[in-house]
Amino acid sequence: xxxxxxxxxxxxxxxxxxxxxxxxxxxxxxxxxxxxxxxxxxxxxxxxxxxxxxxxxxxxxxxxxxxxxxxxxxxxxxxxxxxxxxxxxxxxxxxxxxxxxxxxxxxxxxxxxxxxxxxxxxxxxxxxxxxxxxxxxxxxxxxxxxxxxxxxxxxxxxxxxxxxxxxxxxxxxxxxxxxxxxxxxxxxxxxxxxxxxxxxxxxxxxxxxxxxxxxxxxxxxxxxxxxxxxxxxxxxxxxxxxxxxxxxxxxxxxxxxxxxxxxxxxxxxxxxxxxxxxxxxxxxxxxxxxxxxxxxxxxxxxxxxxxxxxx
Amino acid sequence: xxxxxxxxxxxxxxxxxxxxxxxxxxxxxxxxxxxxxxxxxxxxxxxxxxxxxxxxxxxxxxxxxxxxxxxxxxxxxxxxxxxxxxxxxxxxxxxxxxxxxxxxx
Numbered sequence: 001x002x003x004x005x006x007x008x009x010x011x012x013x014x015x016x017x018x019x020x021x022x023x024x025x026x027x028x029x030x031x032x033x034x035x036x037x038x039x040x041x042x043x044x045x046x047x048x049x050x051x052x053x054x055x056x057x058x059x060x061x062x063x064x065x066x067x068x069x070x071x072x073x074x075x076x077x078x079x080x081x082x083x084x085x086x087x088x089x090x091x092x093x094x095x096x097x098x099x100x101x102x103x104x105x106x107x108x109x110x111x112x113x114x115x116x117x118x119x120x121x122x123x124x125x126x127x128x129x130x131x132x133x134x135x136x137x138x139x140x141x142x143x144x145x146x147x148x149x150x151x152x153x154x155x156x157x158x159x160x161x162x163x164x165x166x167x168x169x170x171x172x173x174x175x176x177x178x179x180x181x182x183x184x185x186x187x188x189x190x191x192x193x194x195x196x197x198x199x200x201x202x203x204x205x206x207x208x209x210x211x212x213x214x215x216x217x218x219x220x221x222x223x224x225x226x227x228x229x230x231x232x233x234x235x236x237x238x239x240x241x242x243x244x245x246x247x248x249x250x251x252x253x254x255x256x257x258x259x260x261x262x263x264x265x266x267x268x269x270x271x272x273x274x275x276x277x278x279x280x281x282x283x284x285x286x287x288x289x290x291x292x293x294x295x296x297x298x299x300x301x302x303x304x305x306x307x308x309x310x311x
Numbered sequence: 312x313x314x315x316x317x318x319x320x321x322x323x324x325x326x327x328x329x330x331x332x333x334x335x336x337x338x339x340x341x342x343x344x345x346x347x348x349x350x351x352x353x354x355x356x357x358x359x360x361x362x363x364x365x366x367x368x369x370x371x372x373x374x375x376x377x378x379x380x381x382x383x384x385x386x387x388x389x390x391x392x393x394x395x396x397x398x399x400x401x402x403x404x405x406x407x408x409x410x411x412x413x414x415x416x
Contacts, residue, residue: 034342034345034346035341035342035344035345036345037341041341042341042342044339058341059341125382125399125400125401126380126381126382126383126385126399126400127379127381127382127399128381128382129382130381130382130400132340132342132382132383134339134340134341135337135339135340135341135342135343135382135383135384136340136381136382136383137339138337138339138368138369138372139368139372139375139376139380139381139382141372208379209379209381210381234376234381236381
């Protein structure tokens, strides 16, 4: 079977593209390698998606998107894509399970949290180091937590973690938060939140679980070691220091910016005819659910136009 | 898959002979829920060779920490009550879990 469109990734961008494509009666396949919904499903609170149901969470919002996409008849498969052939009229997308063929491809692979890149980080991931507050907050009930970063995500997740932890300390490389004013004000008023400014993580240490966090002050050059309180034995470290695009599969095929994000025009078109990019994987200024679904909608409408023009 | 709690964990895992796999998960852990169907598939494949169990850590936080589990998803394989292998977070994939089982068999 040759699909009208193959969408790689089932986050908000991919699901919106699937919804629009299927509703336009295009034969539509959405491919996802692990969890449906992308990064937003690990977010507890989604307050800024217009029209979202009251007390929307990442999972509740995504559940509704999946429902809608399925109502219109988009097909969804779980497969890990290992190779793509994007040139020509028929594109080939090869997964671990099957090979799929389509007239158009919409790349919606998204981004993933950036690692700090310090010694001990990888070894102690899942052992006190975590990038998913909703997954792991519960472990740190009545323990201390350090959040690394100063953007919206870092500060919002710090406040979520403070519902569990005895104390949450935000470690930021600058002397002021980059987060939006409304979020900053809440954070500074929060009784469980503390701040360490101008500091970066040098190393994370521990024998099997996190025991020590080594910080370096960028201004004074001074290094401090934060030890787990003896009665606790450990503490949590949650880095939220930005994202990296998941575009490795398309290296050298489509144009990318210096950060590795895929460049498109305003119609989500890449330089390859019939290939589009949508959502966090795209080079753009605002990465939110609201911009992801917008990209997805535009991409599938353009995919439909492209197929028409090929007839 | 057998659902464990903090009362049954010792008997079913630490005092059990042979291979026991424990899927540490929770309701709020979306990656855990995405992984679960793959683990269920493996439980059918290795039926009779490995006992497949799952533990919701929400009601067994201290127990999980005692097993040095501080992040989800985590899959641990026990052999005669001792840890024989462990995968966590991004490494907790169907392929890696299968590899861990094959090594221990």
